[in-house]
Amino acid sequence: MKAIVHVVLKKDVLDPQGKAVESALRTLGFGEVSEVRQGKFFEITLDGSRDDARARLASMCEELLANPVIEDYRVSIPDA
Amino acid sequence: MRTVVVVFPGSNCDRDVAVALARCTGRAPGLVWHGATNLPACDLVVLPGGFSYGDYLRAGAIAAHSPIMRSVHEAAERGTAVLGICNGFQILTETGLLPGALVRNAGLRFVCRPVDLRVDGHTPFLAAFTPGERVRFPVAHMEGNYQADRETVARLEGDGRVALRYVDEAGRATEAANPNGSAAGIAAITNTSRRIFGLMPHPERVIGAELGGSDGYRFFTALADALA
Structure with a gap:
């Protein structure tokens, strides 16, 4: 199965890259943009049951994919 | 003093610090x-x-899980002193030996210049200096912006574990003197035992007049005496 993991900086952590993208979008005329937060996206192919995969993916996020000090993560396993 | 430098794929200051350790x-x-x-x-x-x-x-995330790091953790638990410089500091936070994290510089630029630092904490790593003294080391980093939650920063401050702080020529930790946006101008911290030390600046790059400064020479020679 394929799982999707999003990792983003926590709300209270300054995201200078997101800010730079945000101001570039405004410069391009997208004045409706009020905020951009930049993050990371992982597509992970793995074996096992969906329930096991959820737990294992959470461990992967805690141990490596995200740094819990500064980042939040979100895991989803879309229906095939 | 017996020292060991860990070399990771992509380390590029390993030789510099080896030369500094040999000389000092x-x-x-x-x-x-x-x-x-x-x-x-x-x-x-x-x-x-x-x-x-x-x-x-x-930065430092993959190295934090290198095979050697288990052994570094064990040595640290036995009281062996651990020094992380720049990427080494990032590895120490990623591996959990020091709190907080080092994120992208607030100005989004790689910063490479000498900085003034105020000696604030007590640790064998600052044996060369007196509290409040101003020293000058160069920085060279893209992810040197020290961040931690409010409670962690307060605990570091309260315990005197903020070891070095970016300051101006008058010794004040101002926004202008802060090269990367670090919380409270933090450039270096220690763990609770004071024997694990992480800093973004590079003391190994100023070990003699021919390199533009000798504060790093003082740093390493006094450290060797303190740990001997």
């Missing part, structure tokens, strides 16, 4: 590849600067 302690360090599982007996382990694993994922 009178004894060349051992170099250990990240894939080794046993750390030789030593008084000080150094995680050098550079771009371990190309800074993939997050």
Whole structure:
């Protein structure tokens, strides 16, 4: 199965890259943009049951994919 | 003092710090590849600067899980002193030996210049200096912006574990003197035992007048005396 993991900086952590993208979008005329937060996206192919995969993916996020000090993560396993 | 420098794929200050240790302690360090599982007996382990694993994922994140790091953790638990410089500091936070994290510089630019630092904490790593003294080391980093939650920063401050702080020429930790946006101008911290020390600036780059300064020479010679 394929799982999707999003990792983003926590709300209270300054995201200078997101800010730079945000101001570039405004410069391009997208004045409706009020905020951009930049993050990371992982597509992970793995074996096992969906329930096991959820737990294992959470461990992967805690141990490596995200740094819990500064980042939040979100895991989803879309229906095939 | 017996020292060991861990070399990761992408380390690029390993030789600089090896030269500094040899010159300042009178004894060349051992170099250990990240894939080794046993750390030789030593008084000080150094995680050098550079771009371990190309800074993939997050700076220091992959190196933090290198085979040698288990051995570094064990040595640290036994009281062996651990020094992380720049990428080494990032590795120490990623591996959990120091709190907080080092994120992208607030100005989004790689910062490479000498900075003034105020000596604030007590640790063998600052044996050369007196509290409140101003020293000058160069920085060279893209992810040197120290961040931690409010409680962690308050605890570091309360325990006197903020070891070095970016300051102006008058010794004030101003926004203008802060090269990367670090919380409270933090440039270096220690763990609770004061024997694990992480800093973004590079003391190994100022070990003699020919390199533009000797505060790093003082740093390493006094450290060798303090740990001997």
